[in-house]
Amino acid sequence: MKEKWRLLKTEDNSAFTNMAIDRAVMVENGKDKAPPTVRFYTWKPPAISIGYFQSLKEEVDLEVCKNLGVEYVRRITGGGAVFHDKELTYSIVISESHPLVPKNILESYRRICGSIIRGLKHLWIESKYAPINDIIVNNKKISGSAQTRKSKTVLQHGTVLIDVDVDKMFKILKVPNEKIKDKLIADVKQRVTSIKHISGNNTSFNDVADAMKIGFEEEFGIELVNGDLTRKEIDLTKKFEKECFSTYEWNYRR
């Protein structure tokens, strides 16, 4: 019999809530109070998340964010700034000691990204892992991920681009050299793709989520069972949202 993991689908949450849910599930899993969990989610309104080590003011034009109604939040994972708009975001929370997760960090990136690659295959898209943390289709990035490990628990979250608006993304992101911004945008347009660009179709979040569910099940040989956050996870989410992710101290710490 296949091992059962929990599947959460939580659409349309704020940036603060999304990051708080990932952390709440991670904390509960670390206490053996939550099973291995895969979550598929979206962001409403669109948001920019920055990596744990990035400087918010250096990376993000906060005035533009305000004008466009785009939220921002610092993640607990490293990596770069991501504009979350038309995408499926996934997260997986699992014990570091789980036999299906490699102890080596880079190996575990590869393994978890394997689920996304398999999921994309179910959308008729052939992709491959590009170390450190990307998945590419014809040398163009379609997915990026970031991982942290705390209290013997692994959290990896990442994006699967359903559609992408590079021009809008660069209105929000600051670049080190304004003089080469146009070239940079042109470069990024050449290096980033999405499900829509490849298939030519408008694929819904639910269709992508269904494909990714199968991807995770096949990669890990498990069964994902629809579930909900526990009462404790909901309480912790509210706590982390209020005391961490929505605070000036957290978001401006670098």
Add this chain to the structure above:
Amino acid sequence: MQLKSVYKIPNGKLLKIILDYNSKNKSINNISITGDFFAYPEESIDIMEEKLKDTLLIKENLFEKINSVIKKYNIEFIGLDAEGLVEGIFRCLK
């Protein structure tokens, strides 16, 4: 004196350093290490910044200090390394 550098680590990530240094004795007053790299545990960058205070801006010294902190706190970098950190710091001075 406060200086900045942006340095793409070869085969790694983009490192951005803000350095506040004592120009008289060429030592670090304060350093902020930012970028899109990964470090495990994440708190290790705060520790690194703290431990680099008062370190002389001599390549060998810096390299040794950074490696000793990596070893002592069992830090794992991805997309960043000791050589890259030293280079990023020295690019602030150029």
